[in-house]
Amino acid sequence: ETGVTQSPTHLIKTRGQQVTLRCSSQSGHNTVSWYQQALGQGPQFIFQYYREEENGRGNFPPRFSGLQFPNYSSELNVNALELDDSALYLCASSFVGSSYNEQFFGPGTRLTVL
Amino acid sequence: GESVGLHLPTLSVQEGDNSIINCAYSNSASDYFIWYKQESGKGPQFIIDIRSNMDKRQGQRVTVLLNKTVKHLSLQIAATQPGDSAVYFCAGRNSGNTPLVFGKGTRLSVIA
Numbered sequence: 407e408t409g410v411t412q413s414p415t416h417l418i419k420t421r422g423q424q425v426t427l428r429c430s431s432q433s434g435h436n437t438v439s440w441y442q443q444a445l446g447q448g449p450q451f452i453f454q455y456y457r458e459e460e461n462g463r464g465n466f467p468p469r470f471s472g473l474q475f476p477n478y479s480s481e482l483n484v485n486a487l488e489l490d491d492s493a494l495y496l497c498a499s500s501f502v503g504s505s506y507n508e509q510f511f512g513p514g515t516r517l518t519v520l
Numbered sequence: 521g522e523s524v525g526l527h528l529p530t531l532s533v534q535e536g537d538n539s540i541i542n543c544a545y546s547n548s549a550s551d552y553f554i555w556y557k558q559e560s561g562k563g564p565q566f567i568i569d570i571r572s573n574m575d576k577r578q579g580q581r582v583t584v585l586l587n588k589t590v591k592h593l594s595l596q597i598a599a600t601q602p603g604d605s606a607v608y609f610c611a612g613r614n615s616g617n618t619p620l621v622f623g624k625g626t627r628l629s630v631i632a
Binding site: 410439441446447448449450451454462464496498508509510511512513514 | 554556561562563564565566569609611618619620621622623624625
């Protein structure tokens with residue numbers, strides 16, 4: 407186990423709704439990255455948070471937004487859900503400043519949009 | 521940008537044999553690569569990493585080889601066990617804290 411936790415484990419929403427996913431980073435880590443993993447695909451980078459600010463973003467629309475809190479935990483918010491948003495959402499924590507910046511993943515939140 | 525891909529989507533090996541999973545990348549500026557193992561219903565688990573100033577790195581039963589000339593890396597698993605059955609991803613990135621770019625994954629099945 408990595409020490410990165412995510413909640414909830416599973417979630418079912420309908421199109422147009424909004425969702426908030428949560429992530430607690432591994433102790434000592436100061437950076438959280440969020441990824442979307444569609445079935446049968448590799449994780450796709452959504453964005454990264456460092457020092458409570460977005461620090462890099464992938465090719466995702468603005469309805470994907472996030473927050474990072476002083477304790478380095480993070481939220482991913484998705485507005486106006488679409489069917490294609492159904493995926494496993496992964497967060498990964500790391501420590502900026504280490505020589506390798508290894509990212510450790512949580513177990514993910516499985517989102518189903520109906 | 522970075523494009524990372526895997527040569528085979530599935531790989532079946534006999535228990536006790538060695539496994540080799542291959543990965544190609546496109547961005548010659550990539551300087552850090554990681555192999556992850558993902559079991560069903562779980563997040564990716566870090567296996568081993570390698571920086572571009574190395575061509576080989578060994579861990580417990582695993583070895584990663586990096587060939588920068590042909591932009592190729594491989595993961596070798598010695599004495600493959602049933603618990604090694606999973607999807608394996610390679611991921612790469614440029615220097616600094618840039619995002620990881622993942623390949624699609626190879627599903628390794630171990631035949632007892």
